Amino acid sequence: MERQTVFTLLDVERTYELGKAGWFGKSRGRLKALDGVRLELRRGDSLALVGESGSGKSTLVRIMLGLEPASDGRVLYGQHDLGQLDPAARKRFAREVAFIYQNARGSMNPRLRIADILAEPIRLHRLRPEAEMTGRVAELLARVGLPAEMAERFPNELSGGQIRRVAIARALAAEPQVIMADESVAGLDVSVQAQVLNLLRDLCREGGITLVFITHDLGVASYLCERIAVLYLGRIVEQGPTGAILGNPRHPYTRGLMQAFPKFGAPLTAPLKGEIPSPVNLPQGCRFAGRCPEARDACRETDPVLAEQAGRQVACHFPLEVAQ
Template identity: 40%
Template sequence: MIKDMEKQAAPAPLLSIKKLKTYYPIKRGILSKTVGYIKAVDGVDLEIYQGETLGLVGESGCGKSSMGRTIVRLENPTEGSIIFNNEDIAGYSNKRMTSIRTDLQIIFQDPYSSLNPKKRVYDILAEPLKVHKIVPEDKIPGQIDKLLDAVELPKNFKNRYPNQFSGGQRQRVGIARALALNPKLIVCDEPVSALDVSTQAQVLNLLKDLQKKLNLTYLFIAHGLGAVKYISDRIAVMYLGKIVEIASKDEIFKNPRHPYTKALLSAYPVPNPHMRNKERVILEGDVPSPANPPQGCRFHTRCKFARENVCDKDTPELKQVKGAEGEHLSACFFQDSF
C-alpha cells in the first residue's frame, strides 16, 4: 500500500568534495629532485548546499586557501573528487573547465593584486563577458552598468583604474567580476581581511544582500571569527590540512566539541564586560610542519586532553556529537571529556 505521506529526500549538495588532497612538491638540488610534499589539504570530506554559506576557519597555514583554490581548480588536486553540480570536475582539463567557470567563481583576498592595474574597470568586467559570451557585444556596456549597480558603485567608475579606488571599492570591483558570469557558487578567500573594520561590515552586508537577491552559495574562508559568525550558516574548522569540526554556527559558538575549536573561540573577543573573566585556552607549542605532520591526531602535540597510545597513534574520524541537535561532527576521541 502506497503511503499518503512520504518523507522527502534530503537535497543533494551543490558541492561535495571527498577525500580531497592537495600536495605541493618540495624540490631541492640542481636537478630539482622532489624530496617530500607539503600536505596542504589532506583527505577532506565536505558538502555545501544550494543557497547556504559555509564558513571555513583556522590558523594561517592550515590549508584553507589551498582548498578554496583547488575547488575552483586554480590548483590541481593530488587525489580525491570534487563533485560540483553532479559532475566530478577534479580531473577536468583546463579546456573542459571553461564551461564550468560560469558557475564557479572566486573572490580573492587582496583586491589590488587580483585586478590588472593597467586595465580600466570597464575592461576588467568586460573580459569574462566576452570570453564566455554571456551577452551580445552591443549589450556589454549595459551589463557592466548593472554589475556596478549591484555592488553599489557609481556607473562612471568604469572608466577608472584600480589604483584610483580605496581597498573597499576595489573589493567591490572584484565581487562584480565574480558576479559577471552569473555563478552558482562563489569561493570567498578571506575577502575582508585586508580591509578596515567599517569597510569589512559594508562588504559583508553587500555579500549577504547579493546572496538573497541572486540565490548565491558561498564558501567563506577566513581566520576572523567575527566575520564568519555574521555571514555563515554552518562553520567548518580546519587544522593542518584536515577538518576537525563541522556544525551550525550556533552550535560551534555555544557547544564546541573539539579542543582546537575551543582554543579558537577563547581568543575571540566578546563585547560583553561580564565575560571578561571567561576561560582562556592557551595553545602551547608551534604549529607542526605540513610537510611532516604528526602521526595520529594532527592536534595532539598541542592538546591538553591528548592521551598516549591513542591520540598519537590513530587518526580520529569526523563523527556525530552525542546529544547534538542536527549535524554536529567532531574529529576527537574524547569529545565528551571537556
C-alpha cells in the same frame, strides 16, 4: 525537497613533494597540505572555511576551483569529476563558479579601466551583446553600491573598500551560481568591512548564490555563513551548522579559536600555546595533540576520524562535553 548537490569532496588529499637536497640527495619529504577532506555543498549553502594560516583553507579552495589537482580522492562538481570535464564543460564551470581573490587589487590588470575589467567575463562567456555592455557594467556597479562613474577609473584610483566591491562585481558579472572568496574582508576597516559583509550576505540571501568563504575570523564566519568547517593542518576537525558549533564547540581547537577571539567585557586569554607545526612529515596520532590542553596518551597514538555527534562532525577522541 532535497537541494541539489553542487560540490562533493571524497577523501581529498593534496601532497607536495619537496624535492631533493642537492642533485643526488635524499628527498626532503612530503608536505601534506590536505588529508582526507570530505565535504558536501548544496545549492544555496553558505560555508565558511576557518583556521589559522597553514591549515589548508586556500589549498582546499584551489582544488575545488580546479586550479590544482587533488593528489588522491575525488572532487565532484554536480555529478561530474572535476578533473575529467571536457573543454566545453570546463568553460561552463568557469562561468558558474566565480572566485574572489584575497588580493583584490593584485587580481586586476592595472592598465584596464573598471568598465573593461567588469566587461571581460561578460565578453568571454558571450553573456550580453556589446551594445548592452555599458548598461550592464553600470548595473553591476550599482549592485555593489558603487556609482556608475567608477567605470572610467583605474584600479589604483580606488580605495581598499571600493576595490573589494569591484572584485565582487566582477565575480557577479559571469552570473555565477557559486562564489568562492578568499579572505575578502581581511585588512579592511571595521566600518568598510561591515559594508562589504552586508553586501555579501544580501547576495547569498536574495541572489540564491552558494558561498564558500575562507576566513581566519570566526566572527566574520558566523555573520556570513550558515555552516562552518574548522581546518587544522590539512584536516577538517569540526564541521556543522554555525549555531551548533559556536554555541557548543566540541573540538578543543574550535574552542581555542573562539576564546582567542577578542571580545568586549572579557579579559584577554591565549588558550592555545605554540604555533601550528610544519605540515612536513607529520607525527602519528592527532595533529592537534601537541597544542591541545586536553591531550592524553591515546591522542598521540591514533589519529581520530571525523565522526557524527551532537549535530555536527568532530574529529576528536575526547570531545568537549555539551554544556547543559
